[in-house]
Amino acid sequence: MQSFTPPAPKGGNPVFMMFMLVTFFVSIAGALQAPTLSLYLSQxxxxxxxxxxxxxxxxxxTGIIISFILAKRSDRKGDRRRLLMFCCAMAIANALMFAFVRQYVVLITLGLILSALTSVVMPQLFALAREYADRTGREVVMFSSVMRTQMSLAWVIGPPISFALALNYGFITLYLVAAALFLLSLILIKTTLPSVPRLYPAEDLAKSAASGWKRTDVRFLFAASVLMWVCNLMYIIDMPLYISKSLGMPESFAGVLMGTAAGLEIPVMLLAGYLAKRVGKRPLVIVAAVCGLAFYPAMLVFHQQTGLLIIQLLNAVFIGIVAGLVMLWFQDLMPGKAGAATTLFTNSVSTGMIFAGLCQGLLSDLLGHQAIYVLATVLMVIALLLLLRVKEQA
Structure with missing residues (x-):
C-alpha cells in the first residue's frame, strides 16, 4: 500500500491488524537474538x-547516533514506511552476519552498525502507528497499548525459543530464523502498511524538547529512568551468565525466567493502565521502584529455580509499570509536547544501555557476577529518592 488509505468505518480494520502482526514479528525476532547474545559472545x-x-x-x-540521524531524515522526508523497509533489510543482513561471522572486531564494527539500523525499526513502527491513528481518528492510547502487548507476548515466547534453538541447533539456526522473521516483516510492511504524511514539524519537537528539559521535575525523572534502565539492562545482560556460571543452572533456564517475567508484565501493564486513572502515575511508578529495589538483592538470596521464578513477579511489576507509565509521566510533565516527552523516555533507555554494558563488563570481570546485583540495589535506592522528588504533573 503506497499511500494513505482510510479504514473501514465499522468493524475490524485490516491495517490495524497488520500493525499488530508486524509488531509481533519484529518483536519476536528481537526476542530471539537479545537473550542469548551474551552467551553467543562468550561461547x-x-x-x-x-x-x-x-x-x-x-x-x-551506535544505536543512539544512527537512530538520531535516521529520525531527523524521517521527520524531514515524512516517509517512515520506506525507512522501515530499509531497516528491515539491514536487520536481515545483520542476522546473517551474526550467523556466519565469528570475528569480534567485525561484529563490533560493521555488525553493530547493522544492529543500530535494526534498532530503528520498532520506534519508527510506533511513530507510523501513531500518525495513522491520528489521521484515522482512532483512540491513540489503546492503539499503542495493544501494540505494546504484542511486544510483551513476543518476549514471553521468544526467550525460551531462543535458548532452545541456540543450545539444541546452534546459533546459525537461531540467526537464520531471525532473518526469516525480518524478511516476513519487510514483506508485510511493503504490502500492507500505509505511508502517512507527517503531522508535526521536526523544528517544533526540537523546541519542545529544549524547553521541557529546563524543568527540574523532568530532569529528575530522566535521571531516575536512566538508573532504573541501567539496573534492568545489567540484569538482562548478566543473568544468563550468572545462573549458568555462578549458580550452575542450565543455560536454557535463563529463557524461562525472561519469558515468565514478560508473561507477567502483560496483566501488570493492563492493571497499571486501569489504576493510573484513579491513583495517578507517580504512586504506581514508586511502587514499581520499590519492587525493583526488592528484586535485585533477592537474586542473590534465591539460588533455586523455584525461588528465582517466584521473584520474577517483582521484576514484572517493576518493568511492566516503568515501561508503560514513565513515558506517560514525561508527557504529563511536558503538556503539549508528547513527541519531545517520548524522545526523552527512549533516550533514557538508550543511555541506560550505555552504562549497563560498561558496568556489567567491568564489575563481572573484576568482582564477579554477584557485584552486578549489589550495584543494582544501590542504584535503585538513588532512583527511588529521585522519583520522590518528582511531581505528578506540570
Whole structure:
C-alpha cells in the first residue's frame, strides 16, 4: 500500500491488524537474538566479560547516533514506511552476519552498525502507528497499548525459543530464523502498511524538547529512568551468565525466567493502565521502584529455580509499570509536547544501555557476577529518592 488509505468505518480494520502482526514479528525476532547474545559472545567468540559489556555499550552508543540521524531524515522526508523497509533489510543482513561471522572486531564494527539500523525499526513502527491513528481518528492510547502487548507476548515466547534453538541447533539456526522473521516483516510492511504524511514539524519537537528539559521535575525523572534502565539492562545482560556460571543452572533456564517475567508484565501493564486513572502515575511508578529495589538483592538470596521464578513477579511489576507509565509521566510533565516527552523516555533507555554494558563488563570481570546485583540495589535506592522528588504533573 503506497499511500494513505482510510479504514473501514465499522468493524475490524485490516491495517490495524497488520500493525499488530508486524509488531509481533519484529518483536519476536528481537526476542530471539537479545537473550542469548551474551552467551553467543562468550561461547562462539570466546569474549571475556569486559568485552561482552563493551559490545553492549558500543551497541547502545551506535544505536543512539544512527537512530538520531535516521529520525531527523524521517521527520524531514515524512516517509517512515520506506525507512522501515530499509531497516528491515539491514536487520536481515545483520542476522546473517551474526550467523556466519565469528570475528569480534567485525561484529563490533560493521555488525553493530547493522544492529543500530535494526534498532530503528520498532520506534519508527510506533511513530507510523501513531500518525495513522491520528489521521484515522482512532483512540491513540489503546492503539499503542495493544501494540505494546504484542511486544510483551513476543518476549514471553521468544526467550525460551531462543535458548532452545541456540543450545539444541546452534546459533546459525537461531540467526537464520531471525532473518526469516525480518524478511516476513519487510514483506508485510511493503504490502500492507500505509505511508502517512507527517503531522508535526521536526523544528517544533526540537523546541519542545529544549524547553521541557529546563524543568527540574523532568530532569529528575530522566535521571531516575536512566538508573532504573541501567539496573534492568545489567540484569538482562548478566543473568544468563550468572545462573549458568555462578549458580550452575542450565543455560536454557535463563529463557524461562525472561519469558515468565514478560508473561507477567502483560496483566501488570493492563492493571497499571486501569489504576493510573484513579491513583495517578507517580504512586504506581514508586511502587514499581520499590519492587525493583526488592528484586535485585533477592537474586542473590534465591539460588533455586523455584525461588528465582517466584521473584520474577517483582521484576514484572517493576518493568511492566516503568515501561508503560514513565513515558506517560514525561508527557504529563511536558503538556503539549508528547513527541519531545517520548524522545526523552527512549533516550533514557538508550543511555541506560550505555552504562549497563560498561558496568556489567567491568564489575563481572573484576568482582564477579554477584557485584552486578549489589550495584543494582544501590542504584535503585538513588532512583527511588529521585522519583520522590518528582511531581505528578506540570
Amino acid at each position: 562462539e567468540l570466546a569474549a571475556k566479560p569486559f568485552m561482552v559489556g563493551l559490545f553492549f555499550t558500543i551497541n547502545a552508543v
